[in-house]
Amino acid sequence: MDAALQTQILETVEKLAQERVLPRAAEIDRSNEFPRDLYKAAGELGLFGLWIPEEFGGTGPDFTTPLLISERLARASASFALIYSNCGDACTPIVHAAPRHLKERYLPSIAAGTLIPCFSLSEPGAGSDAGAITTSARRVGNEYVITGRKSWCTNGSVGDVFVVFAKTDREAGNKGVSAFLVPRDTPGFTVGRDEDLLGLRGSPTTQLLFDEARIPADHRLGEEGEGFKIAMVCLDEARLNCAAMALGVAQAALEHAVAYARERVQFGKPIIQHQGLQFLLAESTAQLAAARSLWEQAMTLVESHRDRRASTFAAMAKLVATEAAMQITTDAVQTLGGSGLSRDFPVERMMRDVKAFQIFDGTSQIQKMLIGRYLEKVGLPFAET
Secondary structure (H helix, E strand, O other): OOHHHHHHHHHHHHHHHHHHHHHHHHHHHHHOOOOHHHHHHHHHOOOHHHHOEHHHOOOEOOOHHHHHHHHHHHHHOHHHHHHHHHHHHHHHHHHHHOOHHHHHHHHHHHHHOOOOEEEEOOEOOEOOOHHHOOOEEEEEOOEEEEEEEEEEEEOHHHOOEEEEEEEOOOOOHHHHEEEEEEEOOOOOEEEEEEOOOOOOOOOOEEEEEEEEEEEEHHHEEOOOOOHHHHHHHHHHHHHHHHHHHHHHHHHHHHHHHHHHHHHOEEOOEEHHHOHHHHHHHHHHHHHHHHHHHHHHHHHHHHHHOOOOOHHHHHHHHHHHHHHHHHHHHHHHHHHHHHHHHOOOOOHHHHHHHHHHHHOOOOOHHHHHHHHHHHHHHOOOOOOOO
16 A cells, blocks of 8 residues: 555544544443444444455455554554454455355445454364364255354454354364355354453454354355365464554553653652663563564565565564563553552553453464474574575
């Protein structure tokens, strides 16, 4: 995207974040209600269209701009940043693998923000081990019959159409996974309960139930057995998005901590002048700068598609950014002391919200495993030419 246009979009996002999202952030957390009006506003600004080609009503596909948007929205509300960015997770399989008639039917409404798409891979017994899913899809004439249970579906209870992964061949492991587009009104498909989560409240995380749910065979995405590959296409971007949101929250928390420390007076001087606290905030600032630099480098590698280090850098960025954000938000609470524990101040919410990013899209331990595998097979990822 042209740099001037990207700057214009980000200025628009900043206005939305400051004027509409930030004033609602605490309320969204308290009520745990999905902010439909804000979702609609993002659609009217064309923000969902950045993942969607022009021929289907979008302005993309664009890789970098949505990540920058997620980071900026997260400074105001991590929940709304996730609500926004989840659209990209769900759009990518449709854009890359859906037959044309499904793209024509669904993508224009997704771009406009009038239809909410969801991505459903995880199950009660299959999180990091995505190949262990047990939800099945069997071909019966011109239909697929889906049976099983999904969990942790972001925006699930408000979703209109769902990208669902199921086993079409139970004996084939990852190669037996296929992907399907399932409308909400599909017979045999039930949207279950939302989880009552520690943080990211207002962005529903939902169980999905499939009891002989029947969809037309032409609602399959790609060929049978390509589902795992389709899911993996989304992962590098999803991990960079987790890093983006973590960085946004961390920056907002650090800004609050520094402002408070400059104003709060103890023992005759602002607490930022006390060396112990000054060092704490200095370490947070350095952590944030280092994590942001790694995230930016990883974005460049993933977007180029030319460097085999890309996935490893995405894993490193996700690991470093989310771990740093957890530490920074925790130290922000510490800086505010008793006030940091109060819901009258936002840092306790930020600390609760950011914890999820160490778990979503592969836990910190999974990222370390991925980095370790690269070290085993190739070596250090820094010196390649």
